Amino acid sequence: IIRVQSPEGVKRITATKRETVATFLKKVAKEFGFRNNGFSVYTNRNRTGEITASQNKSLNLLKIKHGDMLFLYPSSPAGSSSESMDTSISQGLRPVGAPQVVEDEIDQYLIKQDGKIYRNRDQQLCRHGPLGKCVHCVPLEPFDEDYLNHLEPPVKHMSFHAYIRKLTGGADKGKFVALENISCKIKSGCEGHPPWPEGICTKCQPSAITLNRQKYRHVDNIMFENHTIADRFLDFWRKTGNQHLGYLYGRYTEHKDIPLGIRAEVAAIYEPPQIGTQNSLEILEDPKAEVVDEIAAKLGLRKVGWIFTDLVSEDTRKGTVRYSRNKDTYYLSAEECITAGNFQNQQPNICRLSPDGHFGSKFVTVVATGGPDNQVHFEGYQVSNQCMALVRDECLLPCRDAPELGYAKESSSEQYVPDVFYKDIDKFGNEITQLARPLPVEYLIIDVSIPCTFLLSVGDVVCLLAAIKNSSPFSDSAAQVGYRANLAAALRAGSILKNIVESEIPVVTITRSEPPNFGKANISLLLEAVRTKNEELAQTWKKSEQWATIEQLCS
Numbered sequence: 001i002i003r004v005q006s007p008e009g010v011k012r013i014t015a016t017k018r019e020t021v022a023t024f025l026k027k028v029a030k031e032f033g034f035r036n037n038g039f040s041v042y043t044n045r046n047r048t049g050e051i052t053a054s055q056n057k058s059l060n061l062l063k064i065k066h067g068d069m070l071f072l073y074p075s076s077p078a079g080s081s082s083e084s085m086d087t088s089i090s091q092g093l094r095p096v097g098a099p100q101v102v103e104d105e106i107d108q109y110l111i112k113q114d115g116k117i118y119r120n121r122d123q124q125l126c127r128h129g130p131l132g133k134c135v136h137c138v139p140l141e142p143f144d145e146d147y148l149n150h151l152e153p154p155v156k157h158m159s160f161h162a163y164i165r166k167l168t169g170g171a172d173k174g175k176f177v178a179l180e181n182i183s184c185k186i187k188s189g190c191e192g193h194p195p196w197p198e199g200i201c202t203k204c205q206p207s208a209i210t211l212n213r214q215k216y217r218h219v220d221n222i223m224f225e226n227h228t229i230a231d232r233f234l235d236f237w238r239k240t241g242n243q244h245l246g247y248l249y250g251r252y253t254e255h256k257d258i259p260l261g262i263r264a265e266v267a268a269i270y271e272p273p274q275i276g277t278q279n280s281l282e283i284l285e286d287p288k289a290e291v292v293d294e295i296a297a298k299l300g301l302r303k304v305g306w307i308f309t310d311l312v313s314e315d316t317r318k319g320t321v322r323y324s325r326n327k328d329t330y331y332l333s334a335e336e337c338i339t340a341g342n343f344q345n346q347q348p349n350i351c352r353l354s355p356d357g358h359f360g361s362k363f364v365t366v367v368a369t370g371g372p373d374n375q376v377h378f379e380g381y382q383v384s385n386q387c388m389a390l391v392r393d394e395c396l397l398p399c400r401d402a403p404e405l406g407y408a409k410e411s412s413s414e415q416y417v418p419d420v421f422y423k424d425i426d427k428f429g430n431e432i433t434q435l436a437r438p439l440p441v442e443y444l445i446i447d448v449s450i451p452c453t454f455l456l457s458v459g460d461v462v463c464l465l466a467a468i469k470n471s472s473p474f475s476d477s478a479a480q481v482g483y484r485a486n487l488a489a490a491l492r493a494g495s496i497l498k499n500i501v502e503s504e505i506p507v508v509t510i511t512r513s514e515p516p517n518f519g520k521a522n523i524s525l526l527l528e529a530v531r532t533k534n535e536e537l538a539q540t541w542k543k544s545e546q547w548a549t550i551e552q553l554c555s
Helices: 021-032 081-091 105-111 145-149 160-167 227-240 289-298 334-346 385-392 478-492 496-502 507-511 520-532 535-542 545-554
Strands: 002-006 009-013 039-042 069-074 209-211 221-224 245-255 261-270 274-276 281-283 302-310 313-315 348-350 358-361 364-370 376-383 396-398 405-408 420-425 431-435 445-448
Touching: 002 021, 009 021, 021 039, 105 160, 105 245, 209 385, 221 227, 221 376, 227 261, 227 302, 227 364, 261 302, 289 302, 289 520, 302 334, 334 348, 334 358, 334 364, 334 376, 334 385, 334 396, 334 405, 358 385, 376 385, 385 396, 520 535
Parallel strands: 002 069, 209 420, 221 261, 302 364
Antiparallel strands: 002 009, 039 069, 245 261, 245 302, 274 281, 348 358, 364 376, 376 445, 396 405, 420 431
């Protein structure tokens, strides 16, 4: 076995002593995916002792023996190999076999940031001049736990990009880092035995899972662009007393309060078809889902999370609600964790360091519930990557009579389920390992902060998805008559763009309206005007035939 080191990692090549050099180099080319002349192999790291292809020389003649290390450098016609190696390392190497992926804009931005925490010179402890540095003022890494624990409030989870910096630090620059997604399924293609349940072996059997507190989170903060977004969503519960659910549409931006942090900014809430009662929610199939996503994309938005209410009125005269979710009960029920895990699996986070091209998710969960002061509070969460894997492979169930407990399924003839454990402290203070039947869902939850204040800027799309009804926007329902009146008022105004945004007209209802020839294609110019806040574009669209149609319908 000969080890061959390249900028992408080390591979082991099986060969014989009498094997010719040419045959050996063909094996190297096949293993690394190079053409025959696309690389050079040396016996020394400093590129001396090049091994050239020869049918007459054997490995034994070149004194290459079992366990030796050879060094492979790709050929670079545009420049030297060392320059190409340094460039690939600085950009962050992908694991061998990882697909080419395009990460989110916020991820591409944070990769280029320094991320270090700079400190001023300490007047009491620093003994050096103004240009010097010591342990008391040297910049800290973004994953420094002491710094995060001393923030106000303390940060329990470092940001995902700080976690990546921790993995890719050191001399190798994360050359061999690979973020593996957990799998709870039997590996396919094992031919040494009959398929499950007749047989299983250590090669195809998934590993047991021990649940740990995740050290990082993919989103560090959730911010609503203005309070009217949340107030309008709560109006349904205020009027009916039934619980309600919606999808959060917005964008991901930098969260500067945490090193290399990510914030989910919510611009609108879309309420899909659903059946809500005082203590349950059922999501129905949504025929408008594709239309909503398409229009949101044209406005520079995407689905960033979901929100639901869990509100019970305590005193109608005071306007207070019951404080039911706390450390003595639960923060998220097992059923809600499974639903959140399902949504997160549907919205994976694109990641260059994963062999699968994705790792975790930025999709967030927001709960509108009663707080300690018996007022409505918004709490933000995500579930861990371990929970996502258990949900994706159908290994986690809720408990019927205990919402704070989940249950890891047992293996059956139809499905093999690996053992799931969690660590606990017994009455004597000893750490013990418990089988996750049942399982406290606290091991699956990651909290995400939601400030009590909202951004003061008017949302780009307050009018976008807020209260879309299943009926036609020009029907006789009271809500839709209100939209028609708002639209007519925007007609008479001088600035069409400003009045469309501030009048809260759902753009989706315009695209679904009559006559049939008016739809997504004709609304594109207006969407671009709203996204870029371009008044001239809006005025151009106002002169179009489509706007004249709306004018006649509203007159």
